[in-house]
Amino acid sequence: MNILVLTGAGISAESGLGTFRDVGGIWAKFDPMKLATPQAFARDPQTVQAFYDARRENLLAAEPNAAHRALARLEAGLAERGGRLTLVTQNIDDLHERAGHREVLHMHGELLKARCTACEAVAEVRCDLAGGSRCSACGREGTLRPHVVWFGEIPFHLDAIEERLMAADLFVAIGTSGAVYPAAGLVGAARQAGIATREINLDPSDNAYLFDETDYGRASETVPRWVEAVLGM
Template sequence: MRVFVLTGAGVSAESGLGTFRDRDGLWARFDPSKLATPEAFAADPVAVHAFYDMRRRDALAAAPNAAHAALARLERGLAARGDALFLCTQNIDDLHERAGSRQVHHMHGESCRARCLACGAVAPWRDDMGVFVHCPTCGAARLRPHIVWFGEVPMGLDRIADELAHADLFAAIGTSGAIYPAAGLVAEARSRGTPTLEINLDPADNAGLFDDALYGPATEAVPAWVDEILGGAP
C-alpha cells in the first residue's frame, strides 16, 4: 500500500502557526503581493527578509503537535509492513521533521534554508537573513529564502506526479484547496481511480472532489485516521 499525504497550514495551526486564507489568516494581515513574489523581493528585499525572518523565528519557536507525531508514526508503521508513505507538504516549517518524519517533500520550500542568487547553493539557515548576509559557499551577499513565491514553480513537481501515479490512497490534511497546483492533486488522483480523503477543520474549497472526509481538529482527526490505517498499532 502506498499512501500519498498532502499537508497544508491547518496541520500546523494547533502548534500556533497561522493559516493563510482564514478571516484572521496571514494574508488578511499582510499583502502577499508585497511580501511573497519575486517582484516584491526585487523592489524591497529588506521588507521581504524581515517578513520571512519573522516566520522563521515563529516556526522555530513552535513545537510539533499530535498530528505531526501521528504522521511520523504512519511513516514508521507503513514501512514496518513493507508499505510506504509519501508526505508532501505545502508548509515551509520543519515541524514534520521535528516530529520524526524522515522523508518530507516541501513543495513550497523551507523557511530554514537559504538560497544564493549568485551561485545557486542551498544551505541550512536558522538565523535571520537580511540583505547584507553573505552566502557560506561563494561569499556573495545575495541570499534569499528558499521559498516558492507566488509566480514561481513549486519544487519537485515531477516527483509529486510520479508518487501520485503510484498511490493507493490520497489524503489531504489541513489544506485550503485554493492554491494550485496543490489543490489540483485530488482531481488527478480521482482521474486515476485512487480513493481520496479530506481531513480538515472545515471543508476546503475543493471539498466536493473528495470521496470521503473527516472533519475536526487535526490533533484529534489525524491520530484517529492513522490508528485506522495501521489497525490500531501504537
C-alpha cells in the same frame, strides 16, 4: 499499502503557526504581492527579509503537535508492512521532520533554508537575513533569499509528486484550503486515476466535493484517529 498525504497550513495551526487563507490568516493581514513575489524582493529586499525573519523566529519557537507525530507513526508503520507513505507538504516549516519523518517533499520550499541568487547554492539558516548576509558557497554579500516558493514561481518536486501519486492506493489532504494550485489539483488527478481520496480538515476545503471521504475537526484529534484506524487494519 501506499498512501500519499498532502498537508497544508491547517496541520501546523495548533503549533502556533498561522494559516494563510482563513479569516484572520496571514494574507488577510499582509499583502502577499508586497512580501511573497520575486518583484517584491527585488523592489524592497529588507522588508521581505524582515517578514520571513519574523516567521523564522516563530517557527523556531514552535513544536510539532499530535497530528505531525501521528503521521510520523504512519510512515514507520507502513514501512514495516512493506508499504510507503509519501508526505508532500505545502508548509515551509520543519515540524514534520522534527516529529520524526524521514522523508518530506516540500513543494513550497523551506523557511529554515536560504538560497543564493548568484550561485543558487542552498544552505541551512537559523539567523535573520534582513541585516545582511554572505553566501557560504560563493562568498557574495546580500545575495541570500528565503528558500521558499513565491507567487509566480514553480513549486518544487512536481515530477516526483506525480510519480508517487500514480503509485498510491490512497490520496489524503490534511489541513489544506484547496485553493492553491498545483497542490489543489492533486485530488482531481487521483480521482482520474481511480485512486481513493480522503479529506481531513477543520472545515470543508474549496474542493471538498471531489473527495470520496471527509473528516472534519481539529487536526490533533482527527489525524491520530485516522492513523490508528489505518494501522489497525
